[in-house]
């Protein structure tokens with residue numbers, strides 16, 4: 001757990017040993033305490049170095065331990081004892097020093113980092129604050145503004161940036177432990193009073209109150225209801241205004257609130273969920289650890305509209321050679337210009353050279369003959385996509401993976417157009433594709449584990465969080481979006497306004513309510529799909545029949561707006577009005593309110609008062625219910641997959657863990673009971689009918705989310 005050795009005659013070397021990230025578990029903390037005692041008691045030892053094994057200092061407190069009763073020596077007194085030591089202690093930071101690990105390093109008298117190391121206090125991302133003295137020592141060491149930045153964002157900084165801040169004393173390109181040992185020998189016997197950070201005054205800028213006010217306002221604006229960023233500001237404020245001991249007391253109080261909050265439980269769940277989705281499996285039994293990906297060197301993108309452009313940029317920025325194809329010369333030139341601009345802006349932001357030479361442009365599909373993988377991103381039209389897949393199958397070299405960026409069409413139908421259907425998968429990016437982190441990798445019944453593994457690995461290489469999902473209409477994300485959108489429309493019919501529904505959803509934590517989001521994406525997208533499905537029909541017969549289609553309740557409100565040319569932001573009118581087409585500032589539209597009044601009158605609907613609770617329950621529980629159906633159908637392997645898709649692709653507030661985790665915080669029995677209630681009131685809305693898996697989970701005592709897979713297995717084996 002930590003090895004103690006004496007090196008170079010007079011240096012006690014404590015090596016943290018707890019794979020994979022040397023987290024500061026109870027056993028590691030005990031070993032540090034024991035090793036420090038030994039180092040202090042051995043007269044030959046004049047100084048101490050703390051490092052981590054395998055080139056990695058430590059990933060901080062062991063997050064798994066937060067779930068249960070804490071045992072072993074607590075971090076705070078351990079770090080105080082190190083700081084109070086009469087012999088100098090040097091932290092040798094390789095790889096990472098995050099959270100509690102950086103707090104440990106701040107308790108040391110000196111910090112030496114490898115040039116490639118990264119340090120940070122990411123506790124805020126787990127719904128916590130640096131609760132082992134980090135919120136009090138960091139501002140004393142690097143000043144209030146820099147500490148506020150690091151602690152409220154949780155961002156990792158490079159060794160070079162850490163040196164600039166004065167967070168580390170030295171950086172090296174050589175063996176960090178050797179450098180630290182030599183350094184420790186040099187400083188042995190020197191006075192330590194000036195090296196104990198807790199004794200430093202906290203130097204604040206003269207306008208510190210204004211600074212805290214500004215930061216607090218920014219944090220409140222961006223936190224979307226998360227409490228940890230606010231507590232982080234309060235803790236740093238305590239460092240700036242109180243003596244160290246009182247600041248520590250404030251840190252403890254704030255930490256006590258955060259560590260017992262539902263938000264930290266959600267964020268810790270999400271931390272592990274993000275990692276769990278990499279361990280994908282398919283119903284065939286194929287898995288991440290038994291399926292080897294094939295290397296991709298050269299990729300192609302077919303269709304250079306908004307999505308294709310973003311995908312080409314994401315690939316080129318990650319170092320892939322890209323062939324970008326658009327069949328019309330004029331569109332190709334426009335796309336080339338747009339892509340070059342995106343690459344240049346991205347490169348400027350990251351301080352690197354733009355990867356312009358990574359992309360070759362072509363008008364002819366023949367130009368993709370030699371690539372390893374193609375991503376088709378043409379219009380969302382099955383006939384067109386089928387044609388492209390036939391052409392690709394004829395043109396590409398044997399073994400080329402053929403992927404579609406469809407957002408919900410049947411992957412199997414595309415695979416059937418090719419000679420090698422096992423090489424076909426969906427790669428569903430989210431707009432803007434070079435920015436959004438999510439990638440749904442969609443396997444059809446014929447997709448091989450090799451194709452899935454290759455797409456998953458490619459996703460990782462271009463910086464995406466990739467989730468493997470099965471093939472069905474809308475896959476996971478868009479399939480769950482359907483009942484959510486549908487409920488929002490029904491609520492308008494029954495008396496709500498777009499502003500009210502959006503306000504409730506934004507207060508819940510979504511970056512954008514459903515109507516603002518629809519205006520941004522374009523109302524015509526869904527309209528075209530509904531027309532293709534025979535749902536949206538021009539001039540339907542009047543009366544009740546227009547609100548009942550294919551045997552279920554249907555709201556034509558979206559279709560009616562589209563018939564008026566109101567496609568959202570791009571036309572300057574949608575659920576809201578905008579100053580001009582393309583503007584992003586949504587304003588309530590009196591025209592829309594009269595339109596809703598007329599619509600209700602026409603259909604003899606009496607507007608009623610709808611409250612916050614009903615908006616949340618109907619929109620979210622119908623979506624969650626669909627999530628349970630997706631699990632039941634085996635489209636997602638586990639609830640973590642759904643939650644990761646929703647946080648990264650649909651702006652679900654991370655501090656609520658994702659829709660399936662949220663259901664556990666509400667209580668599965670409550671979700672079931674409310675769905676039953678709403679289904680009784682709206683029997684013609686099938687998405688409100690609670691699904692079997694939800695009933696089974698409630699009947700089995702609502703097990704914790706980590707145990708759902710066992711129940712899902714049982715339910716699926718009974719089908």
Ligand SMILES: CC(C)(COP(=O)(O)OP(=O)(O)OC[C@H]1O[C@@H](n2cnc3c(N)ncnc32)[C@H](O)[C@@H]1OP(=O)(O)O)[C@@H](O)C(=O)NCCC(=O)NCCSC(=O)C[C@@H](O)CCCCCCCCCCCCC(=O)O
Nearest residue numbers: 023059060061062063098099100122130131132255256275
């Ligand atoms: C470290 C990483 C950057 C590595 O990334 P990489 O991509 O290489 O690998 P993975 O992310 O896949 O990780 C590999 C593997 O390791 C697991 N793991 C990673 N970090 C941890 C960890 N810290 N703990 C446990 N496990 C970890 C990970 O899950 C993977 O395994 P899996 O099986 O899931 O595949 C990257 O992993 C990373 O960023 N890690 C997280 C780093 C982090 O966030 N660290 C901060 C942790 S929180 C912390 O340190 C808190 C401190 O401030 C101390 C708080 C002290 C509390 C004191 C109590 C105060 C009192 C309050 C209560 C008072 C009550 C009262 O008074 O009444």
